[in-house]
Amino acid sequence: MTIQELRTPTSELPDAVVNGRLYINGEWRPSSDGATSAVINPATGEQAATVAAATTVDVNAAVAAAKAAFEDGRWSGLSGRERSRVLNKAAVLIRERAEELALTESTDVGKPITFARVVDVATAADQYEYVAALAQQLNGSVRETPLAAHAFTKREPLGVVAAITPFNFPLILSSTKIAAALAAGNSVVHKPASDTPLSALLMAEILTEAGVPAGVFNVVTGSGGSLGDHLVAHPDVNKVAFTGSTEIGRNVAALAGRNLRPVTAELGGNAANILFADADLDKAIGTVIGAFVFNSGQFCMGGPRLLVERPIYETVLGTLKGAVAGVPVGDPTNPETVVGPMASRKQLDKVISYVDGAKADGGEIVVGGQPLDLNGGFYFQPTVIAGLGNESAAVQEEIFGPVLTVQPFDTEEEAIELANSTEYGLASGIQTSSISRAHRVSSKLDAGIVWVNSWALLDPAVPFGGVKNSGWGREYGPEALESYTRTKSVVIATD
Known part of the structure; x- marks a missing residue:
């Protein structure tokens, strides 16, 4: 970091x-x-x-x-x-x-x-x-x-x-x-x-x-x-x-x-961000990172689950490893800081517990994975985890911290099934260059708001809210x- x-x-x-x-x-x-x-x-x-x-x-x-x-x-x-x-x-x-x-x-x-x-x-x-x-x-x-x-x-x-x-x-x-x-x-x-x-x-x-x-x-x-x-x-x-x-x-x-x-x-929310192989990858990676580190991951409409089409899966992991390592973490009064501390010691301990559980479930820490000792504050490194099964608590539950799980998929139908597989339905995202796919997939996602080739574009004129739990x-x-x-x-x- x-x-x-x-x-x-x-x-x-x-x-x-x-x-x-x-x-x-x-x-x-x-x-x-x-x-x-x-x-x-x-x-x-x-x-x-x-x-x-x-x-x-x-x-x-x-x-x-x-x-x-x-x-x-x-x-x-x-x-x-x-x-x-x-x-x-x-x-x-x-x-x-x-x-x-x-x-x-x-x-x-x-x-x-x-x-x-x-x-x-x-x-x-x-x-x-x-x-x-x-x-x-x-x-x-x-x-x-x-x-x-x-x-x-x-x-x-x-x-x-x-x-x-x-x-x-x-x-x-x-x-x-x-x-x-x-x-x-x-x-x-x-x-x-x-x-x-x-x-x-x-x-x-x-x-x-x-x-x-x-x-x-x-x-x-x-x-x-x-x-x-x-x-x-x-x-x-x-x-x-x-x-x-x-x-x-x-x-x-x-x-x-x-x-x-x-x-x-x-x-609560636990949104999936679906990254298709036809997406503009440079733009999509920036969107993916912003979606899970914004507000130190304490964002119920954040994107803590990344679903990646298999042909670009390894490329995406490698790119995330380098890019996330460069995200500025530290004192929130510094205008260059992107990720500040968790809001409380309780929230930091919760994030640590989920990451430890992900490791026990066989998850691979691609980058991050540790708390940071900075000035007595409640900091945690932006973290990317790969190799988890869909049943892992880190995938199914709301971590509410700067943690991203990454899973591959092979077909559009599988991506939709994985995206809808949790109890939550607050937000979802689609990264693709196909407008027809954007319409088709967004209509099948169980979410109150769906962002296409973006994340967290919000305006007082556009309603948001949840479905399911x-x-x-x-x-x-x-x-x-x-x-x-x-x-x-x-x-x-x-x-």
């Missing part, structure tokens, strides 16, 4: 996140019992900030504030155009405070600051801007009927939305939920991941400055277990929007189901906004 020099950050974290408090009903407050928890910088293993550790009392207060704000119409009663102005202002403020947000996200998650700036922050701003336009288009329709009546539909917000988000893309994956929920007129209680809560606090400050009224947006930080469960099961929560593991997603759905509350869930519902696009509304029919007799 190319190890990037360790640097001292040139700026400090914003005041709002260093000693983070809960944000409830427009006020910053400590937890009800005064408890706090440390936030660890994964690049150094040292404490970066302290945040309040909320209790169920605090969750109840946040939900009550959100419910009151919804019912009195301070936000839900505004026109779509009025909400649009506020959300557009939020997009402007996100761009103005891009450096603060990028540093916060990089420190919290360990992602390279260059990526945090040009991907995470830019995407969040785009999301608010996109839904601001959609907020003005939440229209019903007149329905022609044989009844002696005038019939029409209305689109209405749901009420209080619980947004529960994961550790890997805190800013992006919270914005997908919060921006859409607010655009539709809902109130929100946001529970960020306990390991990476900092950008949520900064966004509370930004949304308030943009003009979101008190009580409409609330943030509770703390344990993802008991706290999250209490929020999901709260009787005054009208919808749950969740991103996280499949295991936790099942529990979320079960808890919300007791109150018959709708849930959208983007869960990768969840249900869609983020992005008009489809996302629809899930934060309900349809009401009104029938007025004309006789």
Whole structure:
């Protein structure tokens, strides 16, 4: 690996996140019992900030504030155009405070600051801007009927939305939920991941400055277990929007189901990237590497499984060995770094366990395969593993680290079968020069999104989400906004 020099950050974290408090009903407050928890910088293993550790009392207060704000119409009663102005202002403020947000996200998650700036922050701003336009288009329709009546539909917000988000893309994956929920007129209680809560606090400050009224947006930080469960099961929560593991997603759905509350869930992924022999190999190799090392592999729509047509299998392995060895790994504050640390010690240990298991299954480590001792951080070498059977846990399960398994295939049908052979169905990829093959194969892949000759091309206008055990519902696009509304029919007799 190319190890990037360790640097001292040139700026400090914003005041709002260093000693983070809960944000409830427009006020910053400590937890009800005064408890706090440390936030660890994964690049150094040292404490970066302290945040309040909320209790169920605090969750109840946040939900009550959100419910009151919804019912009195301070936000839900505004026109779509009025909400649009506020959300557009939020997009402007996100761009103005891009450096603060990028540093916060990089420190919290360990992602390279260059990526945090040009991907995470830019995407969040785009999301608010996109839904601001959609907020003005939440229209019903007149329905022609044989009844002696005038019939029409209305689109209405749901009420209080619980947004529960994961550790890997805190800013992006919270914005997908919060921006859409607010655009539709809902109130929100946001529970960020306990390991990476900092950008949520900064966004509370930004949304308030943009003009979101008190009580409409609330943030509770703390344990993802008991706290999250209490929020999901709260009787005054009208919808749950969740991103996280499949295991936790099942529990979320079960808890919300007791109150018959709708849930959208983007869960685990283990996407296959199919490389056909007719592909532009130079371009494809770059796509393959980016698909599995981006965000240190902590990307549920990443491409950790590579399926290679047999005639080019050995060539691809040899090319990957040299190319992956040159990927810059190190301090995320260094602008040349491509792969930073894992987000936590727990996640690093998980990756080590899967790689050890792959070796025990007979896998060949083509390149990488070891943790890196860098400044006390949680680093793991970008790793390529060949020679595994399809039943290996490293192939079938979500590693969530910079690890790529490589398997050969002989026919298009075999490639499709291998790609669909796991429990997941979030994303897939096809690398080919044949447009007919791209159409044919993409139609047979069990995935919510399929990338052809690319990876992770995402835009707020293009929906994504899972099938099978990768969840249900869609983020992005008009489809996302629809899930934060309900349809009401009104029938007025004309006789």
